[in-house]
Amino acid sequence: MNTTSVREMAKSKRRSDILQTARKLMLASADDGFSMRALAEAAGVSSATPYNLFGSKHEILKRLLADDLASYQKALSQLPSTGVELMFDAVGLMRQFLDGQPGFYRNIMREVNADPGSGMREVAGGPRYKLWRQMLKQATTDGYLVQGFDPDALTVTLTQMIAANVREWASGHLDLTEMEARIRYGMAMLLLALATEASREAVQQRWRTAEQDLQNCWRAALSKRLQQDDLDDDARAMLVNQLQYFQSLQSANAD
Amino acid sequence: MNTTSVREMAKSKRRSDILQTARKLMLASADDGFSMRALAEAAGVSSATPYNLFGSKHEILKRLLADDLASYQKALSQLPSTGVELMFDAVGLMRQFLDGQPGFYRNIMREVNADPGSGMREVAGGPRYKLWRQMLKQATTDGYLVQGFDPDALTVTLTQMIAANVREWASGHLDLTEMEARIRYGMAMLLLALATEASREAVQQRWRTAEQDLQNCWRAALSKRLQQDDLDDDARAMLVNQLQYFQSLQSANAD
DNA sequence: GTAAATACTAAAACGCGGTTTAATAAATTA
């Protein structure tokens, strides 16, 4: 029963070894994730050991996710900005986190929505919801958002929008840049109708910027496809057409 | 090579039998979906036959989904409403479809986001995107939305919001009523900033209504939990507190 | 300090998933 006994020491060392190994494996292969067999082998234990120490694969992932959420929350609390700016900066911070360990987060996300009954949803969703709700309320009391809207309703919509974009990034349909632009765009869109005089211009500017960023993303993706793929003439003509459309938009924005 | 030969007839009969059986199985058990073994047994064929006739499980699901998308599209084109109203009616229509075969759609959704590389995404997302984009453009040319926003950017945000809510319904975290309310709320929020004089009041009304619907959903869920669960006193007190908050909101709305 | 009890590990197996293969039966063709 002594926590410093030889047995307990070895146990907790194994525990952290396994967690570290799991993180390493996820970082290494963003697409495949890891199997419990691979984890056990890489950690130098048998397949049954992780089950004795953690119970299930989901439990391991939950631990890892909770750790990262805590450090995100801490980093967020140290941001200097306030009001609406803080919300946009929180998006940038999130992007930094995702960028730092892309394989890890992609795998985590995959597991979160693979099995909705695993409790991952609560681990991931609960704190995030509170975070955004608090930012919204703070922005309201600080006079950056009008009063008279239900903070819960907006928080639900906002967090869902963010989560959906992160999920799309995690499944490989979006690069980080476009993901961030989409989130900024959606957030600005949602806040536009609630902005006060103190923030309206800033939000509007954010919205315009995000819109242009999105167009740039799509333009870049288009010209990339135009170079790489071996297309038939019709498809090529269509891409060229779209590309010209985007370029005309850009020159219009420059005016 | 004759399509009316005995062999081809039997083949196409088997094909449609299997598709029908798959749909039936999905309707019957919304949570578990179906395994290929169960499908084969229920259809009276061996496990390998579906693979000969369709290639993979995903292909079967894609066929079924494509059928339903087509009938949704047809029903949508027969709606009498226009402009922004059409968009909200399209949400109602979607709800009707989901309500008609809940088990089916829940399983389909589960598969769509279980394996993002299966092509289901394209089947589901492509037509839907075009549909909403067209509605947005039509509403703009009809004068219900201001000009000067990128229709693609908004369509991306809008369809993603809708898809995220449907997905949450499919995974059992949302009933259909709340799903619809959330979608209407998010849609109204996004359109608020773009509404013209011709539509601003209507959109604003939609927004208020959706907000109240959401509050009603949450209030109902709260009082349900309050009745059913065996809670400790603290948790019960918290729920009661929230419930009173919602009731105060409702009386404020009635004013 | 030794013996009994306990806890932990590792190897193999379980059950289930989608999918593929080897052999058999059927329909087409000559």
Add this chain to the structure above:
DNA sequence: TAATTTATTAAACCGCGTTTTAGTATTTAC
């Protein structure tokens, strides 16, 4: 009718998360 193509089937394959079985090492009790 004989030869050949085609489609179905039963059985197996492979990988997954997880559980069981048996042995080993640590702790506890005397």
